[in-house]
Amino acid sequence: MASLTLSGVEKRLGGQPILRGIDLAAQDGELVVLVGPSGCGKSTLLRTIAGLELPDAGTVKIGARDVTHLAPRDRDVAMVFQSYALYPHLSVRENLAFGLKLRGESKAVIEERVREVAAMLGLGALLDRYPREMSGGQRQRVAMGRAIARRPQLFLFDEPLSNLDAALRSEVRVEIKKLHADLGATMVYVTHDQVEAMTLADRLVVLRAGDVEQAGPPLEVYRRPASRFVASFMGSPSMNFVEAAVEDGALVAEGLRLPVPAGRDVARRALVGIRPHDVALADGEGALAMDVEVVEAMGFEAYAHGSVGGRPFVARLEGERAQAVEVGQRLALDVAPGAVHLFDPETERALE
Amino acid sequence: MRAGLLTLAALAAAPLVAPAVAAAQERVEVWHAYRGEEEEGLRAAAAAFMRASPDVRVRLVAQPFGAYASKLESAIPTGNGPDLFIDTHDRVASYVAASLIVAVEPADRAAFEARIEPAHRAALTIEGALRGYPLSVKAPALYVNTAFVAGEVEALEDLAALSLPSGVYPLVMEAQSAYWVSGLFGAYGAGLVDEDGGWGLGTDGATRALEQLRGLVEAGVIPRETDGALVARLFTAGRAASAISGPWLAPDLPPELRWRVQPLPIVRGAGGEPMRPYVTVEGAFVASRARAPDGARRFAEFLMLGEGALLRARRARQVVTDEAAWASLEDDAFLRGFRRAARQGRVTPTHPHMRMAYVPADRAIRKVLRGTFGAREALAEGGRRFDDVTRALPAPVEPAWGLLALGLLMLGAIALSIRRLREAPLRAAIKQSLPAYRYVAHAAIAVGLLVILPLVVGAATSFFAGRGTDMYFVGLANYADILSARGGDLFGNGSFWLVLLVTVLWTAANVGLHVVIGVALALLLYRPYLRLKGVYRVLLIIPWAVPNYVTALAWRGMFHFEYGAVNTILERLGLERVSWFASWVTAFGANVATNVWLGFPFMMVVTLGALTSIPKDVYEAAAVDGANAWQRFRHITLPLLGPFLAPAVAMGSVWTFNMFNVVYLVSGGEPDGGTEILVSEAYRWAFTRGNQYGYAAAYAVLIFVILVIGTRLTARAAEARA
Amino acid sequence: MSAERRRPGALLAELGVHALLLGAVAFALYPVLWVVALALSPGDAPEASILPIPTAPSLRHFEAVVTTTSSEGVWLFGRQLANSVITAVATSVTAIVIATPAAYALARFDFVGARSGTKALLASQMFPGVAAAIPLYLLLNALSLLDTRSGLVLVYATSAVPFAIFQLKSAFEGIPRDLEEAAMVDGATRFGAFVRVVLPAARPALAITALFAFMTAWNEFILAATFLSSEDMYTLPIVLQRYMGEYDAQWGAFAAGSILVSVPVMALFYALQRNLVGGLTSGGVKG
Numbered sequence A: 001m002a003s004l005t006l007s008g009v010e011k012r013l014g015g016q017p018i019l020r021g022i023d024l025a026a027q028d029g030e031l032v033v034l035v036g037p038s039g040c041g042k043s044t045l046l047r048t049i050a051g052l053e054l055p056d057a058g059t060v061k062i063g064a065r066d067v068t069h070l071a072p073r074d075r076d077v078a079m080v081f082q083s084y085a086l087y088p089h090l091s092v093r094e095n096l097a098f099g100l101k102l103r104g105e106s107k108a109v110i111e112e113r114v115r116e117v118a119a120m121l122g123l124g125a126l127l128d129r130y131p132r133e134m135s136g137g138q139r140q141r142v143a144m145g146r147a148i149a150r151r152p153q154l155f156l157f158d159e160p161l162s163n164l165d166a167a168l169r170s171e172v173r174v175e176i177k178k179l180h181a182d183l184g185a186t187m188v189y190v191t192h193d194q195v196e197a198m199t200l201a202d203r204l205v206v207l208r209a210g211d212v213e214q215a216g217p218p219l220e221v222y223r224r225p226a227s228r229f230v231a232s233f234m235g236s237p238s239m240n241f242v243e244a245a246v247e248d249g250a251l252v253a254e255g256l257r258l259p260v261p262a263g264r265d266v267a268r269r270a271l272v273g274i275r276p277h278d279v280a281l282a283d284g285e286g287a288l289a290m291d292v293e294v295v296e297a298m299g300f301e302a303y304a305h306g307s308v309g310g311r312p313f314v315a316r317l318e319g320e321r322a323q324a325v326e327v328g329q330r331l332a333l334d335v336a337p338g339a340v341h342l343f344d345p346e347t348e349r350a351l352e
Numbered sequence B: 001m002r003a004g005l006l007t008l009a010a011l012a013a014a015p016l017v018a019p020a021v022a023a024a025q026e027r028v029e030v031w032h033a034y035r036g037e038e039e040e041g042l043r044a045a046a047a048a049f050m051r052a053s054p055d056v057r058v059r060l061v062a063q064p065f066g067a068y069a070s071k072l073e074s075a076i077p078t079g080n081g082p083d084l085f086i087d088t089h090d091r092v093a094s095y096v097a098a099s100l101i102v103a104v105e106p107a108d109r110a111a112f113e114a115r116i117e118p119a120h121r122a123a124l125t126i127e128g129a130l131r132g133y134p135l136s137v138k139a140p141a142l143y144v145n146t147a148f149v150a151g152e153v154e155a156l157e158d159l160a161a162l163s164l165p166s167g168v169y170p171l172v173m174e175a176q177s178a179y180w181v182s183g184l185f186g187a188y189g190a191g192l193v194d195e196d197g198g199w200g201l202g203t204d205g206a207t208r209a210l211e212q213l214r215g216l217v218e219a220g221v222i223p224r225e226t227d228g229a230l231v232a233r234l235f236t237a238g239r240a241a242s243a244i245s246g247p248w249l250a251p252d253l254p255p256e257l258r259w260r261v262q263p264l265p266i267v268r269g270a271g272g273e274p275m276r277p278y279v280t281v282e283g284a285f286v287a288s289r290a291r292a293p294d295g296a297r298r299f300a301e302f303l304m305l306g307e308g309a310l311l312r313a314r315r316a317r318q319v320v321t322d323e324a325a326w327a328s329l330e331d332d333a334f335l336r337g338f339r340r341a342a343r344q345g346r347v348t349p350t351h352p353h354m355r356m357a358y359v360p361a362d363r364a365i366r367k368v369l370r371g372t373f374g375a376r377e378a379l380a381e382g383g384r385r386f387d388d389v390t391r392a393l394p395a396p397v398e399p400a401w402g403l404l405a406l407g408l409l410m411l412g413a414i415a416l417s418i419r420r421l422r423e424a425p426l427r428a429a430i431k432q433s434l435p436a437y438r439y440v441a442h443a444a445i446a447v448g449l450l451v452i453l454p455l456v457v458g459a460a461t462s463f464f465a466g467r468g469t470d471m472y473f474v475g476l477a478n479y480a481d482i483l484s485a486r487g488g489d490l491f492g493n494g495s496f497w498l499v500l501l502v503t504v505l506w507t508a509a510n511v512g513l514h515v516v517i518g519v520a521l522a523l524l525l526y527r528p529y530l531r532l533k534g535v536y537r538v539l540l541i542i543p544w545a546v547p548n549y550v551t552a553l554a555w556r557g558m559f560h561f562e563y564g565a566v567n568t569i570l571e572r573l574g575l576e577r578v579s580w581f582a583s584w585v586t587a588f589g590a591n592v593a594t595n596v597w598l599g600f601p602f603m604m605v606v607t608l609g610a611l612t613s614i615p616k617d618v619y620e621a622a623a624v625d626g627a628n629a630w631q632r633f634r635h636i637t638l639p640l641l642g643p644f645l646a647p648a649v650a651m652g653s654v655w656t657f658n659m660f661n662v663v664y665l666v667s668g669g670e671p672d673g674g675t676e677i678l679v680s681e682a683y684r685w686a687f688t689r690g691n692q693y694g695y696a697a698a699y700a701v702l703i704f705v706i707l708v709i710g711t712r713l714t715a716r717a718a719e720a721r722a
Numbered sequence C: 001m002s003a004e005r006r007r008p009g010a011l012l013a014e015l016g017v018h019a020l021l022l023g024a025v026a027f028a029l030y031p032v033l034w035v036v037a038l039a040l041s042p043g044d045a046p047e048a049s050i051l052p053i054p055t056a057p058s059l060r061h062f063e064a065v066v067t068t069t070s071s072e073g074v075w076l077f078g079r080q081l082a083n084s085v086i087t088a089v090a091t092s093v094t095a096i097v098i099a100t101p102a103a104y105a106l107a108r109f110d111f112v113g114a115r116s117g118t119k120a121l122l123a124s125q126m127f128p129g130v131a132a133a134i135p136l137y138l139l140l141n142a143l144s145l146l147d148t149r150s151g152l153v154l155v156y157a158t159s160a161v162p163f164a165i166f167q168l169k170s171a172f173e174g175i176p177r178d179l180e181e182a183a184m185v186d187g188a189t190r191f192g193a194f195v196r197v198v199l200p201a202a203r204p205a206l207a208i209t210a211l212f213a214f215m216t217a218w219n220e221f222i223l224a225a226t227f228l229s230s231e232d233m234y235t236l237p238i239v240l241q242r243y244m245g246e247y248d249a250q251w252g253a254f255a256a257g258s259i260l261v262s263v264p265v266m267a268l269f270y271a272l273q274r275n276l277v278g279g280l281t282s283g284g285v286k287g
């Protein structure tokens, strides 16, 4: 296994800058998850690591080796494609053995590895099937198996679960987590899915328009988003934002009044970010006044959609009183202490 | 170097082995288009010759008749031809013009003049020089079935008067072919061309001959639409009292049939003149680039006189030109019959226009026999067509102008490409393209050399005119001629514009039907639970598997007036028989039917493939939405098939536009060239109208331009719609 | 089948479909059966009949075709059959070898000249061959390839290449790029990925393209007759044409020969019919 270091990687495609100087490091054995909106360059970055695209600038190192200009086959990486890319004319067994055969492994080794991988992923009964004869989940496992059998220095996954249904997805997610633990391999994993990102990642990297917006342990990223973009991207439902002025040590806007959190350096205005989960029904006046427009009651909890001072706002409410919330009502809400995020209204970066 | 050393060594060793190996043998390659008995006779003669002259080896190569002349034309000038070849005298003029053959001088002039008839010598003499060795003559004779006719048939009119069992024709002959009717024309003093190579059927005699022929056909004396095979079959089956045919009919006649051969009868209507058919003199010709001219001459002389002639008479059943040989053929009634027939005939004129007269004459005869035209009118129109194809070639143009224009164009192109190459982005792009070039280089070279280059050179010949390979620069004269319909009516018979119109109709009708039938069958075959699906599929693609020149001929047979299956079916259905090639609509329809038959499997298979890629749930969704079968087809299948069918339709249109075989073999352009399409016109100019390759090439270039523009426009239209 | 519940009228519809298909099959087979009848009937009197049935079937014509020998006593039909097979197989192999990499490059790489090259290829299909035969003859002569099988193969193969390129290009476009990329990550070179993954995935299209090239060569007559000048080099279509003379045609032998020529192609069609359906359209025109 090996670490991965990208520094200043740039890539243009069709004249457009797609990657704009990416710096990224994955420790040996780390599972790095790349997230970002569609079209932000996640796949391109992954393909650049694999060597399927050559960067216009910057370097890619695997371990101590500079692989920037090496062909994919010389990088010793394995990749699982979103479409799985199983070779249609080869059986499962041959698909698993393909990379090994190309690397000139002996028959015995190949057989041994295939058996091992098949056992690990429960593919034993499928070895003689062809890709078209299998379900989506089975294909996905073959694609993983093909990568694992290779025992590469680095695994790359490009949204490997996006073609699976929700139940299967959570099942396979756990499998991958286990696999990572078993193999102790370095992995780069691209996903759209928040849950995947949060649960799998050792380190989460948020990409935005070809740039790293924030990188760090997933909880750290969730709790301390470095920008409004990250804050709204991570977490579901998304964070609420209200722009407020600072008056007498308090953040004030229509329907909102909050004390400026201790230790924050706020000049005159700030974008206040509050996650839906971090509010509760106030007993008295509360910090927020929310007009309810839609209520989604889900038993124990309820989501109230509405507005605060004309800005859309979502609140997640718990308990008996939450069930009684009605459309058209004005709610008084409290904000959990320490749950207020502040961003610069101009740069949209977090205010420390 | 190595070869040189070896030769030296061989030379040094030669005296040692010389006694063992006789003097080096001369190898003579002889081309011919003989088959059956004639081929065997020639083989026997060659064997006899080699026994007599061990120093010459003769190698006989049988060539298909269809490509014989054009092959000689391309092979001899490049040194790939034979030393000696056998062909008919009426092509000698063009061979001389193209310098394919050399003048010859018989070894024994006196014997030659004494033993070969002057007419036969004259046939092979052009501009005062003997060009080949006359070997044999061919002329139609009258086969008489002695079960129906006891003595000699004296007059053509007597045949009509015979009382015969029903179903037996008095006379079978290829009445719709000018060659076979030439005897009748001859009785009335008419020939296909006159002495100066002008149209010879514009005379009153020709008109009367043709009217008499029509009378015979209409009276049922001669069957309609008879080709050689039908003549043979009717006579063989005892269904004809007499037949006009050549010697080749005899070997296939069954032993139980009693028959005799006599010269063609006289024609009372023509004042008792005998029918004078065209006689062809076959000769042996020494090729101009022969490697073994001496051996070739010796073999030719052997074939011409003496033992060779006798062998050919006995084995090949040929009417040999050597008078001396006939002394020992006294008891051969068959050969004597043909000899008499030949004597009564006249030698086919050698004028280069002669060969170009057949097609217009054929067409005139057919129009008259079908009753669509009067004889005089049809022959006059034939004369116009003949004048059209034999018109004077355009005047030569100083090639300098053409060269200058070409040079300037090329300079411009080079300058432009150099300018572009200088530009940095292009250079960078080319550099980036280098890996791809490794994949395409060999294909580019192969296609460029063997496909594009010959096409470009071929296109360039459109600036030249001439008959045969002897051509001169005329600039754009060919195009001017074609586009102005050679000065005639712009939409007149045979004009480019009319033919273009027919071609467009032809393409539209075919491709439309291909798509409709192909898609319909594919939809039927695509039903999920259809039994025998595989069997149907295989049987339905059979038309695609059989060579189209075979099935096109089968279709032509099916459209035969008398015996064709189509007319038989019509009759059983209580309908009238149709003379399919008599009117434009039916002839065009026959062509289209044939070509639709040939082409629907392709569309069917393409559609089947496309159908498999349409997801089923779309149909299910539409069915749930309440669409009926037709609506599902109209709003789902058809739009989704579109992208798959579009390239197939484009390809199919190009193929159909240039589908020469069907038109040529089924209707042959009938009636009167009306169903000809542009490619078949091009072929005719190249091969049946005096080998005007430059003119044909101009047609080809015009076809190309039309297709390129046509496909461009349709692509644009499709894009605009999408 | 019997357990399946059918909607009322389904049986009727199915019968209708079969009737239509049988009609189509009759239409497809009828002319071919006439050829067969002609080949089987030596010297039948012409009859106006509807069913192509020979009155006294005999294999005489077939025998005559098959037993043709040359003046040196060589069994010509065997020779010529072998020539045809060799020429046609070599043509399809050569055409595939030439066309496949080019089609791949056109499908996958964006390079200078790709568009104009494709256009030139397409255009070459629109130019009638009449004008090209003589220049081609001179060219083969310059390359000393006249009267050789190799020369003929080269000419056929290159004329089959443009169509093969279009065919394969669309087939390759239908194969996801991911497959090659996966192979490259797995350790193949670009070319290796092409050979090991793309080609096998394109097998149906390759088979059909090869079949078409085979047919180009197998049925072609004019060029073969022009370029070949010795009987032991002749291919079967030339032999067929030998039965058509200036004045008379040996129809029976011609028909018998045609059938002999068609049988191998029919067999190939049968063997490849599955591929035929997928291979002609694979990928189609996507997007």
Ligand SMILES: Nc1ncnc2c1ncn2[C@@H]1O[C@H](COP(=O)(O)OP(=O)(O)OP(=O)(O)O)[C@@H](O)[C@H]1O
Pocket (backbone or CB within 6 Å): A013, A014, A015, A016, A018, A036, A037, A038, A039, A040, A041, A042, A043, A044, A045, A192
């Ligand atoms: N060959 C190409 N030429 C031009 N632009 C390209 C090319 N390939 C990708 N792009 C562009 O690059 C950007 C990044 O693409 P990429 O596939 O990396 O996105 P992604 O983050 O993986 O998105 P998704 O989550 O939808 O998979 C997109 O805007 C895309 O349109």
Ligand SMILES: [Mg+2]
Pocket (backbone or CB within 6 Å): A042, A043, A044, A158
């Ligand atoms: Mg992606």
